Amino acid sequence: MTDSSPVQVPGTVLTMRRIGAYQTMTLVAPGVAERFRPGQFVALAVGGEQSSMLLRRCFAVREVKPDYGGTVEIVFSVRGKGTQWLAGLRPRDIVDVAGPLGRPFPLPRYPVTCVLLGVAHASAALFPLAAVLRQRDCPLHFLLGGAGTEEVHGARGARRAGDSVAVATEDGSLGSAGRVEDLLASAIEGAQAEVVYACAPLETLRSVSRTCAGYGIPAQVAVEEPMACGTGVCMACVLPVIGDDGATHMVRTCVEGPVFRGERVRWDDVGTIPFDALGAPRALRLGERP
Incomplete structure (x- = not known):
């Protein structure tokens, strides 16, 4: 059985391509590819050895x-200094790679009919x-979606x-409008x-989960939540x-x-700590000592 524990390796850029609105990078990352299972992700250091990022x-x-x-291929959009630095890399450049990280998709034991829904570059997963x-x-x-054809x-x-x-595109430029x-x-x-199976922003996943619950079928959702460390240390x-x-x-x-x-994610409470969550802060009654 292949070892599934993550590794940290120097990855070598093999190719860098622009496809639509996104950058596609292929890295030679020994140890990551053979350990990877669908749904997992990688975390890349950015900025170089002397970077403040x-x-x-x-x-x-x-x-x-x-x-x-x-080789490991990722797809991303340029949104800030970190991804701008990554987009500027060229073949044979080196980038530090940690992975594979996270919990993968559970797989069916027997053939079942699947709908795979993705939005923008989250569809890559x-x-x-x-x-x-x-x-x-x-x-x-x-089912694939985006703001427009390029997305x-x-x-x-x-x-x-x-x-x-x-x-479906929000501007109606490709497929259905919406x-x-x-x-x-x-x-x-x-x-x-x-x-x-769905890979999309939270609002889309909330809608997908509710629709699936209405039909009584499971939804396995890969959450697009900003991650500061990728290893569970920062709790962000x-x-x-x-x-x-x-x-x-x-x-x-x-x-x-x-x-x-x-159906297990409390979508309406995302961004908060529900009062009934384990370890949630408890409001003190008048006169009660903390």
Whole structure:
């Protein structure tokens, strides 16, 4: 059995490409590719050895291959100094890589009909999952979305990997006009789906989870929550999640996630510590000592 513990290695940039609105980087990262399971992520150091940018940047994995010593492909958009530095790297440059990190997608034991829903570059995480589900003879139906045509990631790959593909853009420039989660109910009914896998921003995942609950099918959601360390130390990415014991726990997205069962996340309480969560601060009554 392959060791699944994460490693920290110097990754060598193999290729850097611009596809639509996003950068695609392929790294040679020995040890990471063979340990990776769909849904996990990697954390990259940015800025170089003398940089004041201390925090890593975390990215979903688009593809792993054993070629060239083990390659890992990530997709990202340039949003700040860290990702701008990464976008400026060239082949043979070195970047420190830690991974694979996080909890992967649970996989079915027998063939089930799956809907795979992704928004923008978060869709990248669906493709290694699709490859494994295909090996298990699962029918696959993709739903991809983005603000516009340039922001939809992976439509061509989805057509190769899936039994069907539907696209929605907010500006109506590609596929249906609107949000991709608006297509979910009809996709579930049309495909007679038995499970939904989703990679998207929190608001989309909230909608996906509620739709799946209405149909009585599980939603496995990979949460896009900002992560400052990626290893569970800083506690910056906590979410209120109902555990197997029925109690609400404040869990770390980077360690206990990023994959969760959609119905277990308390979406309406994200960004807060619910009063009934384990360890939550308790309001003192008048005259009561702390």
